[in-house]
Amino acid sequence: MIVIGEKISVIAKKVREALGKKDPKPLQELAVAQDKAGAHFIDISIGPAEENGPELMDWAVKVLQEVVEKPLCLDTTNIKAMEAGLKAHNNKWGVPIINSTSNEPERFPMMELAGKYNAKIIALTLGKGSIPADAEDRCGIAAEIMARAMENGVPMENLFLDPLILQLCTMQDQGLQAIRAVKMFQQLNDPPMQTVVGLSNISNGAPKHVRPIINRNFLTMLIYEGLSAAIIDPLDKDMMDTVKTVEVIMGKKMYAHSYLDM
Amino acid sequence: MALVIPKETYSGKIYNVQLGSGAKAVTIGGASALPFLGFEGTFPNKPAVALEVMDIAPDDWPETLRKAIGSAGSNPVQWAKFCQQSGADMVALRLMGTHPDQKNKSPEEAAKIAAEVAAAIDIPLMILGSGHAEKDTQVLQAAAAATRGKNCAIGKAVEENYKTVAAAAMANDHKLIAMSQLDVNLAKQLNILLTQMGFDKERIIMDPMSSALGYGLEYTYSVMERIRLAALLQNDPMMQTPIVCDIGANVWKVKETMASDAEMPEWGGLEDRALAWESVTASAMITAGADMLIMRHPGAAAKAKEVISELMG
Numbered sequence: 001m002i003v004i005g006e007k008i009s010v011i012a013k014k015v016r017e018a019l020g021k022k023d024p025k026p027l028q029e030l031a032v033a034q035d036k037a038g039a040h041f042i043d044i045s046i047g048p049a050e051e052n053g054p055e056l057m058d059w060a061v062k063v064l065q066e067v068v069e070k071p072l073c074l075d076t077t078n079i080k081a082m083e084a085g086l087k088a089h090n091n092k093w094g095v096p097i098i099n100s101t102s103n104e105p106e107r108f109p110m111m112e113l114a115g116k117y118n119a120k121i122i123a124l125t126l127g128k129g130s131i132p133a134d135a136e137d138r139c140g141i142a143a144e145i146m147a148r149a150m151e152n153g154v155p156m157e158n159l160f161l162d163p164l165i166l167q168l169c170t171m172q173d174q175g176l177q178a179i180r181a182v183k184m185f186q187q188l189n190d191p192p193m194q195t196v197v198g199l200s201n202i203s204n205g206a207p208k209h210v211r212p213i214i215n216r217n218f219l220t221m222l223i224y225e226g227l228s229a230a231i232i233d234p235l236d237k238d239m240m241d242t243v244k245t246v247e248v249i250m251g252k253k254m255y256a257h258s259y260l261d262m
Numbered sequence: 263m264a265l266v267i268p269k270e271t272y273s274g275k276i277y278n279v280q281l282g283s284g285a286k287a288v289t290i291g292g293a294s295a296l297p298f299l300g301f302e303g304t305f306p307n308k309p310a311v312a313l314e315v316m317d318i319a320p321d322d323w324p325e326t327l328r329k330a331i332g333s334a335g336s337n338p339v340q341w342a343k344f345c346q347q348s349g350a351d352m353v354a355l356r357l358m359g360t361h362p363d364q365k366n367k368s369p370e371e372a373a374k375i376a377a378e379v380a381a382a383i384d385i386p387l388m389i390l391g392s393g394h395a396e397k398d399t400q401v402l403q404a405a406a407a408a409t410r411g412k413n414c415a416i417g418k419a420v421e422e423n424y425k426t427v428a429a430a431a432m433a434n435d436h437k438l439i440a441m442s443q444l445d446v447n448l449a450k451q452l453n454i455l456l457t458q459m460g461f462d463k464e465r466i467i468m469d470p471m472s473s474a475l476g477y478g479l480e481y482t483y484s485v486m487e488r489i490r491l492a493a494l495l496q497n498d499p500m501m502q503t504p505i506v507c508d509i510g511a512n513v514w515k516v517k518e519t520m521a522s523d524a525e526m527p528e529w530g531g532l533e534d535r536a537l538a539w540e541s542v543t544a545s546a547m548i549t550a551g552a553d554m555l556i557m558r559h560p561g562a563a564a565k566a567k568e569v570i571s572e573l574m575g
Contacts, residue, residue, distance in 0.1 A: 254492040254501065256450035261458065262500060 001243055002229035004073050004097070004196070005031075005039030008064075010047035019046060019056060024063040035068040037234035041097055042068060044085075045075035053081030061088040073097040073122075073231070079109045086117040095119050099231075100162065103127035103141045108148065115152035122196050123149075124162045125181070131166065135180035138163050142185055142193075160196040160229055161185045167204040168214060175202060175218060183225040194228040216242045224250070269302050270295070274497035276553070277464040278307065279437055279504050281352065282386025283413050288351050290467075290553040291504035296490055297551040298573050308570050310554045311544075311563050312352035312388055313345035314510050317367065317375045318359035323558070324520045326536045330559055342379045348560035349567065354388040355379050356511075360401045361392035369404035376405040380412045388415040388439070388556070390508075395422040399430075406430040415439050415506075418469055424452060428461045439506055441469035444481055446488045453500040466503040467554065474512040475543040482507070486550040507547040510558030513540040541565035548573065 007030045010016050018026040031042050044060050046053070053076065061072060071094035074085040082098060089096045100122035101110035114121035123145045125138040132138045142161050149159050163181035166174040178197070186192035202218045203211035216239055219230060223246045232239055241260050247253045256262075276291040288310045295303025320328055320335045328335060334344035342353045357372045359365040380387050389405045391398030398418075403426065406416050417439025419427035424440065431438040440456060442448040449468055457463045470485045486505060493501040513519055519536035521529065529535055540562035544555050548569060557563045 253496060254450050254488075254498055255447050256454055256500070257447075258451055258454040258458070262454055 001223055001227060001247065002040045002196075003038060003234050003240075003243065004041040004043050004229060004231040005034030005037075005234045006043050006045075006198075006200075006231045007034055007233060007235065008043060009045040009075075011045070015045075019060070022056075022059060024066075027060065028063060028067045031064045031068045031070075034234045035070055037237075038240060039070070039234040041071050041073045041094075043073040043075050043099065043231060045099075046078075046081065048077050049081050050078065053078035054084035057081040057085035058088045061085050065090050069093045071096050073099050075099040077107075079113070082110060083113055083117075086113060086119055095158075097122060097160070100124050101145070103144055111145075111148050111152045111154060114149070114154045114158060118158070120158045120160065121149075121154065122160045122162050124164050126164050132164065132177075134177045135163070135184050138177070138181040139184050139188065142181075142188060146188065146193075156189050156193065157191070160194045161188075162196050162198065165197050165199065165201040167206075168202050168218075169205040178202075179221050179225055182222055182227050186226050192226070195226070196229040196231065197222060197227065198231045200232070212236065212238060215239065219243065220246050223247070267301065270299075270495070272296075272303060272494040274494045274499075274502055276493060276502050276504055279465065279467060279553075281310075281388075281413055281415055281437060282384075284384065286385045287413070288386050293551070293553075294494070296494065297549055300575070305574065307553070308574055309548055309552055310351040311566050311570070312354040312554060312556050313348060313350035313560060313563055314354045314356055314556055314558050315341045315345060315379065316356050316358045317372060318365060324514055324536070326519065326533050327514055327558055330561060338375050339378050339382045342383050345560070346383045346385050348563070350385065350560070350563060351567075352386045352388055352554070353379065353383055354390060354556045356390040356392070357401055357405065358392050360397055361394050362397060364392065369400040372401045373404035373408035377408040380409045380414070386414065387412060388417070389436075390417055390439070390556075391427075393418070395420055399423045399426040402427050403430040406434040406436055409436070410434040413437070415467055417441065417467075419452070419456070421448070421452060424456060425459060428456050428459060431465075432461055437465045437467060439467045439469050440503075441471060444471045444485055446485055446492070449485070449489060450492075450498070450500050453503065457500070463499060463503065467506050468503045469506050469508060472507045472509045472512055472547065474509065474516050475539055475546065476518065477512065477516055479543060479546055483546060483550045486547075486552070490551045504553035505551060506554040506556065507544075507552040508556040509543050509547060510540065510556055513543050514558055537562045537565070541569070545569045 049056050096119050098121040101107045102124040125141040127141050163178040168175050182195045185195050203214040248255050275294045278292045280289045289307050292306040334340040345353050359367040360372050391401050415437045416431040418441040440452050442452050473479050492498040518539050544566035
């Protein structure tokens with residue numbers, strides 16, 4: 001499974017301050033740590049960055065790729081900043097991921113950028129109005145997004161469908177609907193569509209000591225249904241051990257007594 | 263409608279491992295698809311054929327072999343030169359004389375012979391212990407140091423002695439042969455342990471433990487297939503090392519390579535039969551993905567090289 005490291009997020013105080021001061025060190029340290037822990041992509045979330053978005057993303061992409069030989073997952077709602085990030089990205093180690101588009105019209109330009117820069121893109125199955133009711137609803141939205149991808153020349157293998165993870169503590173039935181959606185998304189295309197989740201949303205609002213347990217068990221169920229990628233914290237060893245163990249049980253990785261060390 | 267050949271896409275690739283130096287250096291590995299599926303991937307290197315030499319005379323080898331080797335067998339240096347002249351890609355020096363149940367030669371004696379053999383040939387050298395895990399640690403340490411700079415393959419590192427044997431290979435810039443007992447998971451485990459002690463995974467050659475035709479060959483074949491599937495389809499970095507098959511030692515112990523014409527008239531002449539036994543075992547291992555073979559009979563080795571040439575096209 002593809003691990004997208006989530007640690008460099010504007011939500012974290014340390015990251016927010018580093019982005020504000022343009023201090024590369026804290027960001028680079030987080031990137032290196034996630035790289036070592038086995039992340040395949042490093043997410044860089046700068047938020048809306050309304051003032052200096054393009055310049056900030058350009059800077060962040062460059063300083064991160066100075067220290068990690070990995071593709072990045074560019075995370076901003078600012079279209080201009082996204083384009084600046086795509087331009088700055090070094091594709092030597094793989095193409096970047098755009099995080100994200102959805103079925104909301106204001107997010108359509110992200111899909112245009114994916115076509116223009118031949119990037120991968122995460123698509124939240126979220127439309128205008130209310131949140132999707134169930135897995136079937138999510139598939140309907142996914143179909144519209146896939147059609148838009150084709151119109152923009154984005155090949156299906158570059159699209160990651162995200163079922164939109166909602167919090168368990170207030171919408172208990174939605175966890176299962178997201179798992180069903182991951183299974184159903186794959187059937188929308190041959191070869192199967194790729195899927196991704198922002199995992200930790202599932203445990204939002206739950207007590208701190210419960211959150212990792214919810215996250216890990218939810219991830220196990222999602223991988224079992226064929227999840228291709230997850231935005232998670234690769235520095236959480238229990239989480240990474242869960243990923244490795246499920247992959248071994250499912251026969252995707254060969255067992256060895258020290259499989260957790262690899 | 264035109265027929266479209268279904269193709270597998272592989273995400274992994276076998277490491278290239280170079281042995282020896284100069285014009286006669288040999289590189290093995292590099293495959294990016296299952297063996298010889300040229301329409302699915304590339305095979306930059308031919309499997310290499312090594313002929314086996316010992317530090318003692320081959321008195322306990324079957325007569326067919328002794329006849330082929332002739333007087334060269336009485337001296338390891340002459341024997342190694344004979345192998346080189348016979349067209350071998352490599353020489354595999356097995357330090358059998360160091361085994362406590364054999365001549366119990368000292369590590370120093372073994373190292374001296376290894377250095378002499380290395381100096382006498384210009385094809386790459388493989389240095390194998392006697393298979394006595396404890397004694398091999400001292401023998402291989404000494405032999406590795408005595409052949410420093412020759413870029414040899416040293417082995418076999420096994421579960422009981424891998425730390426010392428790997429350290430000897432590492433300290434003297436050699437490659438390492440790591441053997442596990444016919445088990446994919448143990449093979450992976452040994453490679454993980456070697457990597458964890460700081461040994462570069464791209465300098466390991468895996469020995470899945472071979473056997474002879476009719477004596478469990480299919481187990482080796484099946485283990486090799488699973489190793490390759492993990493390496494290529496699952497992109498498992500611990501399984502992407504080239505594979506060596508040590509077949510001569512197995513083949514020349516079975517009845518089919520020893521029973522005389524008089525004993526088994528319905529089996530055909532001994533010499534043809536014995537050579538066929540080793541070359542057919544070799545071809546099976548080649549098609550299963552062996553990157554390197556250790557053989558004993560120059561005639562059978564020549565046959566194996568013919569098979570390789572035809573398969574490589």
